[in-house]
Amino acid sequence: MLEYDPLACLPSSEELPDSDDIPVDNELQDLIPTLLKAVLAMAWADRMDWFFGVDMGIYYDPNQPPIVPDGFLSLGVERYFDENLRRSYVLWEEKQVPILVLEVVSQTYRGEYTSKKEQYAMLGALYYVVYNPMRSRKPRLEVYKLVNNEYQSLLGNPIWLPEVGLAIGMEQGTYQGITREWLYWYNEQGQRLLTPEERTQQAEKRAQVMAERLRSLGVDPDTLV
Incomplete structure (x- = not known):
């Protein structure tokens, strides 16, 4: 009797583009998620069950283009160390929806507060983080948690994320010789990593x-x- 595997008909991560080839609007859209990833790489050096993607395509439907956040965190997935690493993040292979997605807003809005928010809710990402460094009257950092398929705003700085086991927040610091406000990870006691x-x-x-x-x-x- 023949066995049918529907996943065998779908393209693999090796065959799919790693992003949508849309260039970032400014350096912060690369530097901020890269800093968060670098801190995790040190703090979770012994953990083999996580992945942080930067400007990488998340494929959720073989008939749809990928969603490409500035950064995202997945837990419960294999941490690769081979030379090719992950070329893209394919849900039908990984079987884990990212627990957190991050968007850094530039001078050109790209639906961070509207269409992308709806996309990530549809995807099922538990936390949606939006950082807008140009804001002065409204909060620059907004963190949402998915409750009953809708995002609800969380207050504070830093903001504790129990399912991640860390908090995320913003403060002044220096990274790659640049002194400004950055996003950081914090432990449960509020100490910055x-x-x-x-x-x-x-x-x-x-x-x-x-x-x-x-x-x-x-x-x-x-x-x-």
């Missing part, structure tokens, strides 16, 4: 302190193996 650059600086300071202590004891740290 360090960036890779900050971790390196912290390690260098500890090494300097240790070297000074050794010198005060008459030991040259440069001679230690």
Whole structure:
């Protein structure tokens, strides 16, 4: 008896474009999600069940073009380390809807508060995060949670996301030499997770302190193996 596998008829992630080829409007649309991904890579270095995509296509229907958020987080999926990594995110392969999607608003609105919000609700993404750095009278950071197929606004900064196990928020900081307001991850106590650059600086300071202590004891740290 022949067995029919409907998934075998669908294109794979290797065959599908990784994005919609629409260029980002400004650097922040790349830098902000890249920073969030870099922080997770350090904080969750031992976890093998997550993926953070940046400007990557999410394929939910083989007959429809992909949805391409500026960033998205999926949990419960395999973390790839091979040379090809993920070329796109295909729901009929991954079997996990992203738990969080992120849009960074530029001077040109692209439906972040309307059509994209509806798309992500249809997709079933639990959290929808919108960051608009140009706002002054309205909140720059908005976080929504999907409740009964509709997004409800969450208040605070940072905002705790229990299903993720982290909070997301904004504050002033420096990344790649650029000092401005950035989005960061926080733990349950509200402490911001360090960036890779900050971790390196912290390690260098500890090494300097240790070297000074050794010198005060008459030991040259440069001679230690």
